[in-house]
Amino acid sequence: MIKITGNAFDPWKELATFQCEMNRDGEFGACANFIGTMRDINEGDSVNGMFLEHYPGMTEKHLAKIVDEAKAKWDVLETLVIHRVGKLLPHDPIVLVAVWSAHRKDAFEASRFIMEDLKSKAPFWKKESIGATEKQAGKTRWVAKNTGGY
Amino acid sequence: MIKITGNAFDPWKELATFQCEMNRDGEFGACANFIGTMRDINEGDSVNGMFLEHYPGMTEKHLAKIVDEAKAKWDVLETLVIHRVGKLLPHDPIVLVAVWSAHRKDAFEASRFIMEDLKSKAPFWKKESIGATEKQAGKTRWVAKNTGGY
Amino acid sequence: MSIKVLYFASLKEVFGHGEERLKTDGLNTVGKVWRQVSKGHDISQQVLFSVNQEYAEASSLVKDGDEVAFFPPVTGG
Amino acid sequence: MSIKVLYFASLKEVFGHGEERLKTDGLNTVGKVWRQVSKGHDISQQVLFSVNQEYAEASSLVKDGDEVAFFPPVTGG
Numbered sequence A, B: 001m002i003k004i005t006g007n008a009f010d011p012w013k014e015l016a017t018f019q020c021e022m023n024r025d026g027e028f029g030a031c032a033n034f035i036g037t038m039r040d041i042n043e044g045d046s047v048n049g050m051f052l053e054h055y056p057g058m059t060e061k062h063l064a065k066i067v068d069e070a071k072a073k074w075d076v077l078e079t080l081v082i083h084r085v086g087k088l089l090p091h092d093p094i095v096l097v098a099v100w101s102a103h104r105k106d107a108f109e110a111s112r113f114i115m116e117d118l119k120s121k122a123p124f125w126k127k128e129s130i131g132a133t134e135k136q137a138g139k140t141r142w143v144a145k146n147t148g149g150y
Numbered sequence C, D: 001m002s003i004k005v006l007y008f009a010s011l012k013e014v015f016g017h018g019e020e021r022l023k024t025d026g027l028n029t030v031g032k033v034w035r036q037v038s039k040g041h042d043i044s045q046q047v048l049f050s051v052n053q054e055y056a057e058a059s060s061l062v063k064d065g066d067e068v069a070f071f072p073p074v075t076g077g
Helices: A011-022 A056-074 A104-121 B011-022 B058-072 B105-119 C010-015 C030-038 D007-014 D032-039
Strands: A003-004 A030-037 A045-054 A077-086 A086-088 A091-100 A126-132 A140-144 B002-005 B030-037 B045-054 B079-086 B086-088 B093-101 B124-130 B139-142 C002-007 C019-023 C048-051 C054-056 C065-073 D004-007 D019-023 D048-051 D054-056 D067-069
Touching: A003 A056, A011 A030, A011 A077, A011 A091, A011 A104, A011 B011, A030 A104, A030 B105, A045 B058, A056 A077, A077 A104, A091 A104, A104 B030, A104 B105, B002 D067, B011 B030, B011 B079, B011 C010, B011 D054, B030 B105, B030 C010, B058 B079, B058 B105, B079 B105, B093 B105, B093 D048, C002 C010, C010 D067, C019 C030, C030 C048, D004 D007, D019 D032, D032 D048, D032 D067
Parallel strands: A003 A077, B002 B079, C002 C065, D004 D067
Antiparallel strands: A030 A091, A030 B030, A045 A086, A045 A126, A077 A091, A126 A140, B030 B093, B045 B086, B045 B124, B079 B093, B124 B139, C002 C019, C048 C054, C048 C065, D004 D019, D048 D054, D048 D067
């Protein structure tokens, strides 16, 4: 399942609910998942908020393509990808990628693959609001580029 | 934190509680975690239960050593390792490994490292109860060897 | 012929709008469309292209009714 | 001198007990202890050794009061 959401989400509740509803108990022996969370500091500056823009249509299509590629490469039973858009506050979860499989190698590698492809190619853009509080500065900046993850 | 427990545990609740109590909101940008769950089939046979033996003392010491090694190799903020022992039923979570870090590379690599070392070296042994139900067969067997995960 | 052109993130701010329709007579590749629209704008950063919501190259062909988008390197996740 | 010897999993079943105390006169390495205790048992599988709760080799030294353990390949996680 792929979800783009403008609302704050609780990764652990999403995982619990999805795993229950996917109804594959006994089949999966492994779940590897990753949660990316907004920090309150970036490149040495305090960050008090963030705006996450995306390309409606292309973002969903691209995420579906990443997941299909992962399923072609590894023995994957189920995947869950959630990405936040819109206005975020520090500590908010930004992204969740989870993969269920029979054995751990597939879950580990597929989850990391999806996450790295998402970071390097899925059309999302972050604009940070700099300063310890929103009132203090009002300065914003687009994040220039994601760092590599391998 | 390292926990060896004879009781069933809910991985998502453990993660939610630990993340809240570790109190490092804003510092961590990444959490990678892995959950190993008991399947109801192994090597082509139905499995209706499992007994997990360990070496009290050495198991805890070895897990602490793995975590220390991971912390020496990667920039890790917090780790949580939970391993079930005693009598298990299919669908029960067996193991949870979670790593929090500022950036995703550290969390991905450290969590997999801890998990692989745990699988290949931590003193735990699984004895499976074969057959679709416990009454049906009563046949048990020790799992011979873990498969490699890299 | 006419195409839909989209700009995202910092490029949307540079252009002052996120979407426009463009007459594309003679503009049969993404690279030519980009040279046309970017004229007079000071764009120092790397720009990525897509056609109909898939990544494209400067040499990718553009046809009537296509959706062409320009955006900076992505920073999600 | 005397040591504590532990057996786990399938080895515990082979030996019929998980723990014993052993007089170790002349048994100054883990390998010698293993040859002594395994005499008369049919053990076809790989056996791992530990001394004082750390992995050890057959050549590792054993001293008075040590805890020596023998167990099959681990299968946790």
